[in-house]
Amino acid sequence: MSAVDCEVEPDGWGAFDGLPGDPMMWVLIGSELVAFGLLLGAFAVTRAVNPALFASGQAALDAPLAGLNTIVLVTSGWAAARGTAAARAARPGLSRRFLWLAMALGAAFIAIKLTEYRSEIAGGAVLESSPFFTLYFLLTGFHLLHVALGIIILAVICRHAQPVHVETATAFWHMVDLVWIVMFPMLYLVR
Template sequence: MSSCPTATVSDVPSAISEASVLDTLPGYPMIWLLIFSELAAFGALLAAFSVAKALDPATFAAGQAQLDPLIAAVNTFCLVTSGWCAARACAAAHADARAAARRWLAGASLLGGLFIVLKLTEYADEIGRGIDVETSAFFTLYFLLTGFHLLHVVLGLVILGVVAWRAEPANVETGAAFWHMVDLVWLMLVPIIYLMR
């Protein structure tokens, strides 16, 4: 009569000895949970925008024609360059050059501030032309998506300011990770809202 094989300790995978996926990402793991949840929220809003556009393409084309793609392009340049500054801050923090890391974070923040000024200028122009959230389904979703993103830019600037205070590598990586999420979302918004007909 054969006996059942016995399991040894080495046969059982140990969750304690294995690093989780979050542990391999730069910065503190909790920021990645926030980033993934925010990307899911933006993904749902972009999906709603795409469905509404498919249902009423004429309204969405008319709305897009009233937007200023030049401001969107300048804002894209601001955020991408700002993301590059945040990456340089990470490199400086890892080189134990905290003063340089703070300067790069200040540059990233300055460009983020310029983004806010340009976006508010764009809103003011649109409102001055009688465009608001009730103008059409396009503008309801436009203000919702870009306004939600603008709030994330403001939050990102607060986070960059906080991590600049100590400018330790893990802190700077955490702030830069959130800031890159803000960049990524804008790079998804621009073609869908401003460019794709």
């Protein structure tokens, strides 16, 4: 009996069965969304307790630069979605090109965010400056790590661009987009 003969088909993943990609990625995405949700909840509660402190912290941020970064990241999500469509259409070369575009835009997001950090730190904003900046750096730093991880995941699956792997990686990438779309107005715009 070979190893292939010993493989057992799972009974299914229930609610996860209809989702694209590997169901375990969705388990990871769910846990990451909980973690981001808790951090965003802490941010909202702390802002409600001390709105003046948070207003002054937000005034020190570069909202136009963060807006540009939002456009960059959403465009990278579009490129990843196009890469998924190309992989499903059995066009691995086109899929890889879109995935490389998504990765390049992800790298641009990181570069822009690091530029923003440098400006904020030069202005005296550090992790210990205030509760606003503690939560701001924790949230955006945690997100930045996810962008970097997303680029690595896309790079790993890019070589063969098999549909299920592209779907799995793109699901993670879209989670990173979604979190930023929620974070951006909370951190930079809502007063």
